[in-house]
Amino acid sequence: MCTIRCCLYYCSPDHAAMLKIISFLICFNCVFAYFTLSGKCPDKVTLQEDFRLADFYGKWYQSYHYSSDGQQQNNCSTLELLTRPSGIYLNQSRVDRGLFHRFSIGKLDINPRVENAARLDLIFAFKNAPRRLKTRRYPFHILATNYNYYATVYTCEYSPLIDKHFIYVWILSRNPILNDVSKELAIKPLNQIGVDSSKLVKDDQSKCVPKYYEDVPTEPMTFRFPVPI
Ligand SMILES: *[C@@H]1O[C@H](CO)[C@@H](O)[C@H](O)[C@H]1NC(C)=O
Ligand SMILES: *[C@@H]1O[C@H](CO)[C@@H](O)[C@H](O)[C@H]1NC(C)=O
Numbered sequence: 746m747c748t749i750r751c752c753l754y755y756c757s758p759d760h761a762a763m764l765k766i767i768s769f770l771i772c773f774n775c776v777f778a779y780f781t782l783s784g785k786c787p788d789k790v791t792l793q794e795d796f797r798l799a800d801f802y803g804k805w806y807q808s809y810h811y812s813s814d815g816q817q818q819n820n821c822s823t824l825e826l827l828t829r830p831s832g833i834y835l836n837q838s839r840v841d842r843g844l845f846h847r848f849s850i851g852k853l854d855i856n857p858r859v860e861n862a863a864r865l866d867l868i869f870a871f872k873n874a875p876r877r878l879k880t881r882r883y884p885f886h887i888l889a890t891n892y893n894y895y896a897t898v899y900t901c902e903y904s905p906l907i908d909k910h911f912i913y914v915w916i917l918s919r920n921p922i923l924n925d926v927s928k929e930l931a932i933k934p935l936n937q938i939g940v941d942s943s944k945l946v947k948d949d950q951s952k953c954v955p956k957y958y959e960d961v962p963t964e965p966m967t968f969r970f971p972v973p974i
Contacts, residue, residue: 776904776906776907777907778814779814779911779969780814780902780903780904780907780909780910780911781813781814781815781909781911782813782909782910782911782912782939783908783909783910784908784909784910785903785908785910786901786902786903786910786912787901787937787938787939790886790888790937790938791934791937792861792863792864792886792887792888793863793887793888793889793890794863795859795862796862796863796887796890797862797892798826798833798853798855798862800892801826801887801890801892801896802825802826803825803826803919804823804824804825804919805823805824805825805896805917805918805919806822806823806917806918806919806920806921806923806948806950807822807823807824807839807915807916807917807918807948808916808917808918808921808922808923808928808947808948808950809916809923809928809945809946809947809948810822810913810914810915810916810945810946810948811912811913811914811935811940811944811945811946812912812913812914812946812967813910813911813912813913814911817946818841818842818966819839819840819841819842819966820839820840820843820948820949820950820953821838821839821840821846821948821949821950821952821953822837822838822839822840822948823837823838823839824836824837824838824915824917825838826853827850831852832852832853833852833853833855834850834851834852834853835850835851835852835853835867835885836848836849836850837849837850837851837965837967839966840953840955841966843955844955844956844957845955845956845957845958845959846953846955846957846958846959847959847963848959848962848963849869849962849963849964849965849966850869850962851867851868851869851883851885851965852867852868852869852870853865853866853867853868853885854866854867854868854882863886863887863888864884864886865884865885865886865887866882866883866884866885867882867883867884867885867900867968868880868881868882869881869882869883869964869965869968871964881968883900883902883968884899884900884901885898885900886898886899886900888934888935888937888938889930889931889933889934890917891927891930893919894918894919894920894923894924894927895916895917895918895919895923895927895928895930895931896915896916896917896931897914897915897916897917897931897932897934897935898914898915898917899912899913899914899915899938899940900912900913900967900968901938902968912938912940913967913968914935914938914940914945915967916928916931916932916945917931921950922950932945
């Protein structure tokens with residue numbers, strides 16, 4: 746939350762210099778809190794072979810996740826692809842702070858090379874943001890899936906300014922509870938990206954009827970950093 750607000754201030758051209766400086770300091774703090782893993786994003790990661798997007802349709806429950814900054818502000822998260830005339834989108838829904846049922850919609854950028862089918866990107870559009878922040882692109886890479894039970898997906902962002910990166914991992918399940926065999930298969934590829942599976946956080950899918958329901962898309966929570974820094 747704080748990152749997006751303060752960086753919007755910082756980048757908006759018509760703000761007073763003083764405000765910019767203050768915002769930059771806040772911004773800088775956020776950068777340090779968000780990017781905590783040293784060096785660049787892991788490279789030479791082997792993704793799901795022959796990934797078939799058509800078989801990825803349908804609802805996925807987030808049964809475990811890993812967020813390298815240790816933040817957890819929501820639960821009851823689900824992911825689902827949507828087909829619209831303008832393309833294929835991902836609907837990420839969740840319950841924020843135990844109170845608000847919300848969702849975010851990102852457009853999938855599909856890699857045209859068949860051998861890179863699992864190397865997807867998600868593009869979020871922010872109509873009211875300053876020009877250079879109107880669209881934001883994040884990797885959404887499928888590490889492994891058998892389509893019927895589990896899927897392991899991750900995103901990574903790198904900050905050249907402080908030479909650190911951020912990783913978020915989704916362990917997805919077709920059922921609200923992931924069976925043990927599938928869980929084993931799902932966590933196997935995590936060593937490739939240097940994530941210790943004991944750091945996965947189990948998501949609660951049991952009390953998913955919050956007080957408030959919002960039916961317009963909001964900012965994504967799993968991709969929080971708006972500008973490449
Ligand atoms: C996104 O998913 C949530 C939960 O399934 C649903 O309530 C919401 O209507 C969906 N949004 C769209 C645009 O389909
Ligand atoms: C969901 O998350 C919120 C805030 O992170 C927490 O207060 C609430 O207890 C959680 N709900 C469940 C059922 O775990």
